[in-house]
Amino acid sequence: xxxxxxxxxxxxxxxxxxxxxxxxxxxxxxxxxxxxxxxxxxxxxxxxxxxxxxxxxxxxxxxxxxxxxxxxxxxxxxxxxxxxxxxxxxxxxxxxxxxxxxxxxxxxxxxxxxxxxxxxxxxxxxxxxxxxxxxxxxxxxxxxxxxxxxxxxxxxxxxxxxxxxxxxxxxxxxxxxxxxxxxxxxxxxxxxxxxxxxxxxxxxxxxxxxxxxxxxxxxxxxxxxxxxxxxxxxxxxxxxxxxxxxxxxxxxxxxxxxxxxxxxxxxxxxxxxxxxxxxxxxxxxxxxxxxxxxxxxxxxxxxxxxxxxxxxxxxxxxxxxxxxxxxxxxxxxxxxxxxxxxxxxxxxxxxxxxxxxxxxxxxxxxxxxxxxxxxxxxxxxxxxxxxxxxxxxxxxxxxxxxxxxxxxxxxxxxxxxxxx
Numbered sequence: 001x002x003x004x005x006x007x008x009x010x011x012x013x014x015x016x017x018x019x020x021x022x023x024x025x026x027x028x029x030x031x032x033x034x035x036x037x038x039x040x041x042x043x044x045x046x047x048x049x050x051x052x053x054x055x056x057x058x059x060x061x062x063x064x065x066x067x068x069x070x071x072x073x074x075x076x077x078x079x080x081x082x083x084x085x086x087x088x089x090x091x092x093x094x095x096x097x098x099x100x101x102x103x104x105x106x107x108x109x110x111x112x113x114x115x116x117x118x119x120x121x122x123x124x125x126x127x128x129x130x131x132x133x134x135x136x137x138x139x140x141x142x143x144x145x146x147x148x149x150x151x152x153x154x155x156x157x158x159x160x161x162x163x164x165x166x167x168x169x170x171x172x173x174x175x176x177x178x179x180x181x182x183x184x185x186x187x188x189x190x191x192x193x194x195x196x197x198x199x200x201x202x203x204x205x206x207x208x209x210x211x212x213x214x215x216x217x218x219x220x221x222x223x224x225x226x227x228x229x230x231x232x233x234x235x236x237x238x239x240x241x242x243x244x245x246x247x248x249x250x251x252x253x254x255x256x257x258x259x260x261x262x263x264x265x266x267x268x269x270x271x272x273x274x275x276x277x278x279x280x281x282x283x284x285x286x287x288x289x290x291x292x293x294x295x296x297x298x299x300x301x302x303x304x305x306x307x308x309x310x311x312x313x314x315x316x317x318x319x320x321x322x323x324x325x326x327x328x329x330x331x332x333x334x335x336x337x338x339x340x341x342x343x344x345x346x347x348x349x350x351x352x353x354x355x356x357x358x359x360x361x362x363x364x365x366x367x368x369x370x371x372x373x374x375x376x377x378x379x380x381x382x383x384x385x386x387x388x389x390x391x392x393x394x395x396x397x398x399x400x401x402x403x404x405x406x407x408x409x410x411x412x413x414x415x416x417x418x419x420x
Contacts, residue, residue, distance in 0.1 A: 033112075033226050036190040043086040044128060046079040046203060053135060055099050060156040065107060068179055068222040069140045078116060082125030094120040095127070099135065102363025107181065108139045138222050140179030146228060147174055148257065150190035151240065157199040158244055163280055164242030165318050170361075171227050174211065174235055178223035186216040189225075191238060194400050202283065212234060245318055250290035252276055254307075257296040267337050268300070273328040277311070280321040291350060292327045297411045298403075301372060302335040332374070341371040343381040345416070350401070352420065354391035361388065363419040373410030383407060388418055 051074050055067045062198045076097075078089050096119035099112050111134045116127050132188060149172050155164055174189055191209035195201075215222055252272045281284035281287040307329045311319045347361045371379045387402040394400065398417040407414060 002375075005059070007038045023335075031080045036040060042081050043084045044081045045081055045090065046077055049076050049078055049092045049095065049097070050114060050115075051076055051097050051308070053099065053137075054164055055101050061118060064141060065100075065104075066142045066179075068140070069135065069268065070221040074132065074135050076114065076116070076130055078127060079129040080118075080122075081128045084123050086123055090120075090123060090125055092365060094118065094123055094125075107179075109136060109138045111135070112137050120354070137218070138179055140390050142177065143180040143183040143200060145183050145186070147176065147186070147189040148172065149174055149238065150188055151193070152190055153193035154195055154244065156201075157195040157201055159200040159202050161319075162202055162244050162246050163185055165245045165280060168241040170239040171229070171235065173228040174238075175226050175231060176223055177226065177227050177399065180305050182218050182222055185218050186213050188214055190290070191240065193240060201242075201244045202210070202246075203384045204244050207240050208237045208318050210237050224295060229256055243282060243318075243326050245261045245279050247320060249276050250279050250281070250286050250287065250317060252287045252327055253291050254309075255291050255293055255294045258404075258411065259299065259413050260409050267332075267334050268403045269332045270329045271332075271343070274324060277327075279317040279323070280320060281313075281317045283322075285316065290317050291315070294417075295329070295331065298415070299363045299415060300331055300333055300411075301370070302333050302338055302340060302411045304330055306330050336371055339375045340413070341373060341377075341379040342368050343379060345369050345384065345386070346381060347418075348390050349381075349384070350386045350418065352388050352390060354389045354420075361418045361420055363415040365398065366414070369416065370413045371405055371410055373405070373407055377407055379405065379407065379410060383410075384412070388420060390420055 053069050053071070054072055055339055062193055079097065082090075085097070096115075096117045098115045100115050101112055104112070104172060113134045114130060116130045116134070118125055118127060149300055151167050151169070153164075158164060176183055176186060176189070190212050192212065193205075193207055193209060195205075199258065209226060213223065213225075225233055225235045252275060254270065254272075255307050277290055279290055286414040292311065292314060293307065295307055298307065299307075308326055309329065310326045311323065345364055345366065347364065350361050352359050352361070369384060371383075373379055383406040385406065387405045388399050389402070390399055395416070401418055403412040403416060
């Protein structure tokens with residue numbers, strides 16, 4: 001009986017010892033971990049941080065200079081030291097990063113130290129090293145200068161009987177912004193067009209061309225190139241179109257506006273100082289004549305009326321070198337068939353358009369109107385139709401009057417305005 005009791009007791013003791021040993025082992029591991037974290041030597045960790053480059057604006061106020069860099073940010077390797085469980089939690093938000101410009105006092109390229117420290121209130125660590133330790137920047141007074149964009153291309157790269165028209169550029173002027181030292185070194189800005197050696201063009205040529213800043217010792221990385229029309233639009237290329245024109249001979253014509261609906265062509269005669277001109281045209285446009293300008297019948301009175309048109313303002317064709325600079329057009333109205341009639345202008349009969357409806361005509365530039373009509377035509381003030389569009393105010397504060405006549409073969413001669 002005693003032997004059985006002893007055996008049971010022995011087994012209980014052994015089982016209890018195993019539980020105790022397991023407990024002691026777990027407790028030892030926990031103590032070791034806590035001791036390692038709190039008493040062990042510091043550990044280090046290195047990680048990367050992308051830092052936007054922002055140099056002190058107070059510099060501009062102190063010495064009147066701005067800074068220029070070749071890049072907008074710098075990738076830094078930062079090494080921190082501290083307890084293992086601390087350094088593993090350090091992020092860029094725990095770092096204070098300062099670009100130290102305190103020693104900048106002159107223009108030129110200088111190395112600006114990057115100071116990195118712990119700004120966290122609850123993480124105990126030390127910044128032991130950083131790379132890079134500085135960033136290069138150029139300090140100078142800012143200058144802005146506008147340049148006409150020059151175009152370089154082979155003007156003989158067209159087929160026989162063709163020539164290049166006036167180039168069309170998406171931007172014909174560019175603005176350079178940057179350090180005075182480098183901006184002042186720029187002599188010109190241009191673009192190059194490189195045709196195939198065998199090019200014999202007959203159709204317009206289009207290309208996207210890279211801008212070239214010409215000058216000695218220019219650091220283009222510090223310079224900004226923008227459009228003159230939009231200083232926020234950075235430019236690296238411009239679109240270029242070179243019209244290719246076919247040389248031809250065109251008869252000279254003039255276009256007429258405000259022509260009476262009933263008019264006999266043999267009642268007036270049109271003559272030109274030259275009957276035809278040499279010009280270049282887009283072959284696809286199928287231009288048949290050189291329309292040198294437009295003449296309104298409101299400009300035509302009895303006898304000979306002379307008009308001079310500059311070919312520099314021509315539309316649809318380009319005069320060839322050697323062509324007269326202008327064309328004189330004479331319109332002669334047969335005074336044996338037409339006559340002038342003068343009628344009064346009634347302010348109350350003027351229709352005002354484009355306003356609120358409360359406007360009224362205060363004063364007229366002329367109180368009478370000259371009507372040109374076939375002889376024997378009866379014209380009175382009631383035949384006048386007059387409109388005043390107040391959306392077309394002129395620089396002098398007056399408004400043009402649009403005048404017409406009920407008669408299908410008559411017109412109003414001259415220009416008339418009103419104050420409203």
